[in-house]
Amino acid sequence: MSALADVHVEEAGDRGPLLLCLHGIGSSSAAFAPQLAELSARLRVVAWDAPGYGKSPDPATALTLDDFADAAAAVIRERGTGAHVLGVSWGGVIALRLATRHPGLVTSLIVADSSPGSGTDRAKAEGMRARAVELAELGPRAFAEARGPRLVSPGAPDDLVRRVVDTMADSVRLPGYAYAAESMASADLRVELPTVAVPTLVLCGDQDTVTGPEASQAIAGSVPRTAYVIVKDAGHLANQEQPGRFNAWLLSHLRITARIPE
Numbered sequence: 001m002s003a004l005a006d007v008h009v010e011e012a013g014d015r016g017p018l019l020l021c022l023h024g025i026g027s028s029s030a031a032f033a034p035q036l037a038e039l040s041a042r043l044r045v046v047a048w049d050a051p052g053y054g055k056s057p058d059p060a061t062a063l064t065l066d067d068f069a070d071a072a073a074a075v076i077r078e079r080g081t082g083a084h085v086l087g088v089s090w091g092g093v094i095a096l097r098l099a100t101r102h103p104g105l106v107t108s109l110i111v112a113d114s115s116p117g118s119g120t121d122r123a124k125a126e127g128m129r130a131r132a133v134e135l136a137e138l139g140p141r142a143f144a145e146a147r148g149p150r151l152v153s154p155g156a157p158d159d160l161v162r163r164v165v166d167t168m169a170d171s172v173r174l175p176g177y178a179y180a181a182e183s184m185a186s187a188d189l190r191v192e193l194p195t196v197a198v199p200t201l202v203l204c205g206d207q208d209t210v211t212g213p214e215a216s217q218a219i220a221g222s223v224p225r226t227a228y229v230i231v232k233d234a235g236h237l238a239n240q241e242q243p244g245r246f247n248a249w250l251l252s253h254l255r256i257t258a259r260i261p262e
């Protein structure tokens with residue numbers, strides 16, 4: 001576990017509650033640039049590169065969803081406090097497992113554009129596993145050029161599309177991406193969602209066609225203490241495409257759960 005704890009993180013802010021940010025399957029800590037920049041006056045914001053992603057080292061052995069959750073738990077423990085955990089897409093699946101596997105470390109959840117896992121449907125699971133094959137065949141840059149534009153709404157500005165593509169190209173590689181894809185393909189959180197005990201904010205871009213509102217509603221309808229919000233004019237990466245609206249909802253959630261000031 002010491003190797004898994006040795007992940008790269010970006011940090012901003014030195015006061016207030018800890019917010020741990022877990023990125024999606026095709027990204028890195030760079031996905032949370034708007035949160036690192038805009039929330040650090042009130043929060044300690046920590047965004048990781050998951051094991052095998054970005055600047056984090058490659059795992060020595062294959063990782064499961066539990067392993068990724070344990071690695072996130074290690075990041076929290078290193079800081080000696082509980083954390084509010086923001087997970088986007090795959091990061092949301094990790095966050096939900098973290099909350100059930102290490103409940104004492106998670107104060108609240110913010111789950112954005114996520115799902116109960118691809119293991120809820122055979123076709124989705126097969127499609128998720130096929131992504132690792134696609135990455136091996138195309139390489140990171142061509143893979144990112146093909147997939148990145150789908151993650152934002154049709155009206156997203158060109159500079160955001162380029163940033164999303166560049167982040168993916170710089171972040172994904174094998175074997176880490178394959179381990180992540182398998183962790184998603186194997187995940188079916190429907191049974192454990194009702195056991196998530198912490199307050200949870202579920203957000204979804206209104207133009208998300210990757211996981212979509214239905215998957216976010218499945219989370220919101222099963223976790224007991226949940227608020228559900230649609231983020232207007234946003235695709236799958238609502239935290240990047242509409243950071244002002246996204247951050248406003250996140251802060252509203254934390255004013256209640258962490259009692260941060262207005």
